[in-house]
Each structure stands twice: as structure tokens, then as C-alpha cells.
Amino acid sequence: MGKTVTGDLNRLTAAIVANYQTDARTQRIGHGFQPNRGQIVQIVEDMRRLLFPGFFGERGLTEGSLGSHIEHLVAEIREKLEEEIYACVCTERQCPTCADPDTCRSDAEKMAVDFLARVPAIRDMLALDAQAAWDGDPAAKGTDEVIYCYPGYYAVTVYRIAHELLVLGVPLMPRIMSEHAHGATGADIHPGAVIGKSFFIDHATGVVIGETTRIGDNVKVYQGVTLGAKSFPKDERGRIIKGLQRHPTIEDNVTIYPNATILGGETVVGHNVTVGGNVYVTESVPAESLVVQMDSNIRVLSKKNRPGA
Numbered sequence: 001m002g003k004t005v006t007g008d009l010n011r012l013t014a015a016i017v018a019n020y021q022t023d024a025r026t027q028r029i030g031h032g033f034q035p036n037r038g039q040i041v042q043i044v045e046d047m048r049r050l051l052f053p054g055f056f057g058e059r060g061l062t063e064g065s066l067g068s069h070i071e072h073l074v075a076e077i078r079e080k081l082e083e084e085i086y087a088c089v090c091t092e093r094q095c096p097t098c099a100d101p102d103t104c105r106s107d108a109e110k111m112a113v114d115f116l117a118r119v120p121a122i123r124d125m126l127a128l129d130a131q132a133a134w135d136g137d138p139a140a141k142g143t144d145e146v147i148y149c150y151p152g153y154y155a156v157t158v159y160r161i162a163h164e165l166l167v168l169g170v171p172l173m174p175r176i177m178s179e180h181a182h183g184a185t186g187a188d189i190h191p192g193a194v195i196g197k198s199f200f201i202d203h204a205t206g207v208v209i210g211e212t213t214r215i216g217d218n219v220k221v222y223q224g225v226t227l228g229a230k231s232f233p234k235d236e237r238g239r240i241i242k243g244l245q246r247h248p249t250i251e252d253n254v255t256i257y258p259n260a261t262i263l264g265g266e267t268v269v270g271h272n273v274t275v276g277g278n279v280y281v282t283e284s285v286p287a288e289s290l291v292v293q294m295d296s297n298i299r300v301l302s303k304k305n306r307p308g309a
Helices: 003-020 037-051 063-092 101-116 119-136 143-149 151-167 173-185
Strands: 200-202 220-222 226-228 261-263
Touching: 037 063, 037 119, 037 151, 037 173, 063 101, 063 173, 101 151, 119 143, 119 151, 119 200, 151 173, 151 200
Parallel strands: 200 220, 226 261
Antiparallel strands: none
């Protein structure tokens, strides 16, 4: 490498390093506790092996081998969880070097154990979600196909995992998981949303479910649906006020067709409502209603007979 190239490289390096010091928000130099995104994504995949034995991971599981296999898998997941939760806890607490490692480590261990204790309940919910997909999609050949193939089901699986971690107080990790699922499926489900039993997202792409959304049981959502915020109240300093109900409530047995948008924390869609495609809803809808777009005029013309053909 010539002297000119070496000099240029040195100047570029010095300029970039100097820039790191101008804004602490975009660097974590000197911090020893960075969550490992790749490891957290691997935890998601390990959890799928635990939630769906025989579908993912080891083939040929038998009743005789199941116990030892699951014991080994639980131990493996617990170790990874504890380490990554520890890093996430220290990140949230802004520990450049952990000032209280015993407390942070103990908190991480408890969260990991408490989460793994919820695996049977998560499995119960996911079984109902798989059945909802099978019941709701005439193209589905069975729940096996749903579990193996459906992007909406993958997104819901990751949501169920991330939501339980969030409920237990695990910082950062649930969002890393949900954004991984968002990138993989096109469905953006905030782990803070509360979603009831037998939930089905058909096709997945473009679905957005905001943080404070409340969804009841037996709800079916198609691609492109947004359950979002209508506005963001601000304080006297012009900052968005956090923690408010910003997203809609969807009651039981609601179907929302493609590209519908439902906005607002005060918006309640009552039970047994059908929301048609492409509608824009910002007010509550009473139960047992059909919401449709009435002002569109579509005409079908003959190519042969139209002027200029």
C-alpha cells in the first residue's frame, strides 16, 4: 500500500473515530453488555423446536427419547436466554461495566426460568392459532402445513414468545424478536399488543398491529391491515406522551379484510363485525355490523368496443 493511500486511510479513520464522540446515542464504545441479535434470533428458532417437537430440529423423536431431548433443549435455551437477558437488562440500566452484576444476573436468571415455565401455556395458544388458520383458509391442507409454511403463523408464533418476555419485564429482546419476524414475514406485530385466542393472519404481508392494540378471540386479519394510532398527544414540551392507549380495540369474532385501516385508541370494533377491504375506520363500530366502502365506482369495459381501440 502506497504512502498516499496509507495517509488517506489514516485521515479517514481519524475523522470517523472523532465523529463517534459527537453523539453518544449512536455508539456504545466502552459498554460491555451489547445484546447479540444473532443469538436472540437463534433463541427464536430454538423455541420453535421446543414448542413444536418433531416439526423443527431433531428428526425421529420417540416417546422414549423425548424426555432427554427436551431436557437438553431446555437447558440450552435457558443458558442462551439468561446471557442475552442479562445483556438486555444491563443495556436498559445503562451499565457500561455492570455496577451490580449479582442483581442483574439474578434478575436475568429469574426472567428466563419464569418464561420457560410459560411454555405449556404458549403451546396451548399456538395450537388454537394453528387450528384457526386451518379453519379459516380453504387453501390450507392441515395444521402441519400451517406450522411449517404460513408466514402469518410464524409472525404470531414470534409474537406469542416476545409478548410473554415483555410481560415478564425483559427489555429490548422482545422488540428484537418482533422486528426479526417483521423482516421475515412482512407482518409487524408489536409485542406489547394483547391478542386473544385463535388468531389468524392470512398472507401476512403489510399487516401492522400497534403496541396498545387489544384483540379478542377468534379474530381473522388479512394482508395489508393496519391497526394503528390516529394521533400522538404531546406534552407541554412538544414530546409524544408515552403509555397512552393509541391503538384500536378489536372484540371477538371480527374479520378484517385486506388493506383495511383502523385507527385510534378510542376506536372499538364490536364483536362479530366484518370490516371490508380498503375501508378507513376512525370511529367505533357497533357489534354485528358490516363495514364497507360504498363510494367506489368500478366499470368493466370491452377492449374491442371502447373508443380508440
